[in-house]
Amino acid sequence: MGLPLMMERSSNNNNNNVVELSRVAVSDTHGEDSPYFAGWKAYDENPYDESHNPSGVIQMGLAENQVSFDLLETYLEKKNPEGSMWGSKGAPGFRENALFQDYHGLKTFRQAMASFMEQIRGGKARFDPDRIVLTAGATAANELLTFILADPNDALLVPTPYYPGFDRDLRWRTGVKIVPIHCDSSNHFQITPEALESAYQTARDANIRVRGVLITNPSNPLGATVQKKVLEDLLDFCVRKNIHLVSDEIYSGSVFHASEFTSVAEIVENIDDVSVKERVHIVYSLSKDLGLPGFRVGTIYSYNDNVVRTARRMSSFTLVSSQTQHMLASMLSDEEFTEKYIRINRERLRRRYETIVEGLKKAGIECLKGNAGLFCWMNLGFLLEKKTKDGELQLWDVILKELKLNISPGSSCHCSEVGWFRVCFANMSENTLEIALKRIHEFMDRRRRF
Amino acid sequence: MTRTEPNRSRSSNSDSEKNSGNGGGGRTTAMRVIVPLQGVVQGRGGLFLGSVIPCAFFYFLQFYLKRNRKNDESDNSGEQNSSASSSSSPNSGLPDPTRSQSAGHLTELTGLPRSLSRILLSPRNSGGAVSVSGRVNCVLKGGDSSPYYVGQKRVEEDPYDELGNPDGVIQLGLSQNIKLSFDDWVLENAKEAISDGLSISGIASYEPSDGLLELKMAVAGFMSEATKNSVSFDPSQLVLTSGASSAIEILSFCLADSGNAFLVPTPCSPGYDGDVKWRTGVDIIHVPCRSADNFNMSMVVLDRAFYQAKKRGVRIRGIIISNPSNPMGSLLSRENLYALLDFARERNIHIISNEIFAGSVHGEEGEFVSMAEIVDTEENIDRERVHIVYDLSKDLSFPGLRSAAIYSFNESVLSASRKLTTLSPVSSPTQHLLISAISNPKNVQRLVKTNRQRLQSIYMELVKGLKELGIECTKSNGGFYCWADMRGLISSYSEKGEIELWNKLLNIGKINVIPGSCCHCIEPGWFRICFSNLSERDVPVVMNRIRKVCQTCKSQN
Secondary structure (H helix, E strand, C coil): CHHHHHHHHHHHCCCCCCCCCCHHHHCCCCCCCCHHHHHHHHHHHCECECCCECCCEEECCCCCCCCCHHHHHHHHHHCCCCCHHHHHHCHHHHHHHHHCCCCCCCHHHHHHHHHHHHHHCCCCCCCCHHHEEEECCHHHHHHHHHHHHCCCCCEEEEECCCCCCHHHHCCCCCCCEEEEECCCHHHCCCCCHHHHHHHHHHHHHCCCCEEEEEEECCCCCCCCCCCHHHHHHHHHHHHHHCCEEEEECCCHHHECCHHHCCCHHHHHHCCCCHHHHCCEEEEEEHHHHCCCHHHCCEEEEECCHHHHHHHHHHHHHCCCCHHHHHHHHHHHHCHHHHHHHHHHHHHHHHHHHHHHHHHHHHCCCEECCCCECCEEEEECHHHCCCCCHHHHHHHHHHHHHCCCEECEEHHHHCCCCCCEEEEECCCCCHHHHHHHHHHHHHHHHHHHHC | CCCHHHHHHHHHHHHHHHHCCCCCCHHHHHHHHHHHHHHHHCCCCCHHHHHHHHHHHHHHHHHHHHHHCCCCHHHHCCCCCCCCCCCCCCCCCCCCCCCCCCHHHHHHHHHHHHHHHHHHCCCCCCCCCCCCCHHHHHHHCCCCCCHHHHHHHHHHHCECECCCECCCEEECCCCCCCCCCHHHHHHHHHHHHHHCCCCCCCCCCCCCCCCCHHHHHHHHHHHHHHCCCCCCCCHHHEEEECCHHHHHHHHHHHHCCCCCEEEEEECCCCCHHHHHHCCCCCEEEEEECCHHHCCCCCHHHHHHHHHHHHHCCCCEEEEEEECCCCCCCCCCCHHHHHHHHHHHHHHCCEEEEECCCHHHECCCCCCCCCHHHHHCCCCHHHHCCEEEEEEHHHHHCCHHHCCEEEEECCHHHHHHHHHHHHHCCCCHHHHHHHHHHHCCHHHHHHHHHHHHHHHHHHHHHHHHHHHHCCCEECCCCECCEEEEECHHHCCCCCHHHHHHHHHHHHHCCCEECEEHHHHCCCCCCEEEEECCCCCCCHHHHHHHHHHHHHHHHHHHC
């Protein structure tokens, strides 16, 4: 027995003996080499600062919400005289909290999340705290749902243009493919039944099994809500094909006028048929509406019991810190505060949006009519020398290097029309926004002269 | 069980088919089977039909079976991935009482019917239940009924409390460092961070998902302290993530492809099944250690397991060890670690060294040697195969805060891991809290020292008490567990006997312990008892409970 083993052993060595990594580790499906992330790098190297670096790169590629931060700060600091963060228990309260590692999540926090989500939807849908599964961010929630709903080599249909992070979140470790549902400006990039069927057929022709449709509502990067009729059509489509519907509603609290947002939860609310309901899943996070991305709080809300149970167990890979849950639970269940916050946040975002759209209009640039989110979807197609993806990237490069503005090219969002760009406006002060607009004006003036 | 099912149904099915004359669906196929077979035998050219019809029969049989099987809503989807070898068992949720060595063979049988049913039941069934991925089955099956979850649930429903609920179930299953030196330390050091409520500006924004440099530096310091400073850990080789489960899963994704496997000496942590296998498609091949060897790893057995896997076409990508080990609490010797490194080098595989209990070494004998120390003087090529997992929560009693680390010498692994932490990052207020809590070296030293003393004293009390009851434990030098030999108490030397005893301990003794089968121990009768939750006062209570169970066992035997 010994000798054969010895001989086996030597033949096992590969020539250079460098240990190999997995395909996941060496692939570039993480997408971090795309322009979307490259621009961030340029910003990191030369970040704009009002006083210290006024000619630096202004970051307009990061969808972060800083417009209502003061409201949070005031609330958290006011409600926390010494020791009361942990309730009257003080340090022992902290100890209990630090020990809590149940993947169900703190009940008080789940209740707070459910109540917050209901408020955002104006009470038009109810959320059961026991259907809420907590994850460390919406990124993790989307990936986890994909693991649960699809097997490797299956596909999810995703309308374009979509958030560049999906390439990583939905595909990297899961082995699942994204088949795009092509949308274009002829109908304001809304999803049409024809586009849905066509995407489904494309997958079938390639012998790929479609497991669901994943939409973002309000849409990133469009900055617009999905119409109620489209949602109903989508649900019908999913029922007919017997697939899932995932609605990433991470920007639901950032809709400028509450009445313009219809959540898929509202549609499901009036449906009794379990076989219809249990294909619907909602993703939410506090990163955008509350401007707390660093806290890493995301949730999966599912009408499907098996999905909830599985997600809960698998959330053990991506739990929300118990300290964070505790910190936010009382704030989110304070309905007076949240009502005020949601209202003021919407208002401020709307004003910002109007400022930027007006400013761009004056420079001769049109945007898609938007009503939500932290960004606008800008059309620079007329500036392209070549109406190709390369042409778009060339323009993007010029804007980054000459104007020192980092914006996101539509191609990184898989947009089928060239020339569109996503421009974020909520992660800076009003002054900075003015400076950015000024740079754009000057650029456009220079171009007109030639 | 699954092995016999198709046979039973098949014979009943064909019986009913033979008896019936006509009819739709499956019934007429019987006639078509019988005649062509006759044709084959009598050479009347029925060879073609004779092969095709039985295949069609089998095809329809599976359809029939699928329809008549109990409707498990999550069961509709097909197999996990086509590249998975037969050893990727569908029964691999957390603890699964099936410990038989032939589990691999069992899976091969079930593989075929499942793939057929996937073809037959196309998702075009509108109105039918929507299907989910194969993983769901893995996770939920065996989950709720496994001792691990059942025991946990009982503790949650009826938790012991010295004053409030003295008859409740005592938690000896899960490692929570409740009774350690938390109070003083918390009040003295983390008070500000805790009670001032944390100013949120500066911590609200997006931060590097693999952790703030400041926290990495603090963690590196803590890890060095645990090795008594024989290793200096470099913060830039650390990747922080939300828990040890996540760290192990990330490494599994980076080091192995779906269908590959890791070697894991057993008994091992019950958590590996989920952490390594659930989402990755990577399998675990257990390498059993025996009580005769004090549950130490045998290189010969390891070798054999590697060779057998290779013969089956399964590619081993690495070996996962825990040091201090879970559940035995033993410290791996330098010789052992060097031998492991040789083994890994010769086979060109990785080593994942799970050192989450490094800061909880409480025994006087033996020293904790980190894998980092072993490779310190090695060539780069060998350093790159070593990856260490560490968990702040174990040593700091902060399991809720979700903060663990991967330490690697392999730049590619670090790079991939960093990107993966976007999916499992540490929450920023928690990072800031931890920074303030562990940045002071003197405090860290004091905490580690006090932890060790407390653990040692409880451990010794517990072991003494168990000995008096005739229950021996292996020598544990680190971690939170006693590995107790209860073979004398089980009614039959089998897994059934072990589970019976576990049941008695839970329902009569009202203590939640983990049976060896959850740790994939090949010898029945061993139990993992976690003692970090106990204070000195609790030990006699536990002893009394166990004594009660011992008495019932003895009276039965």
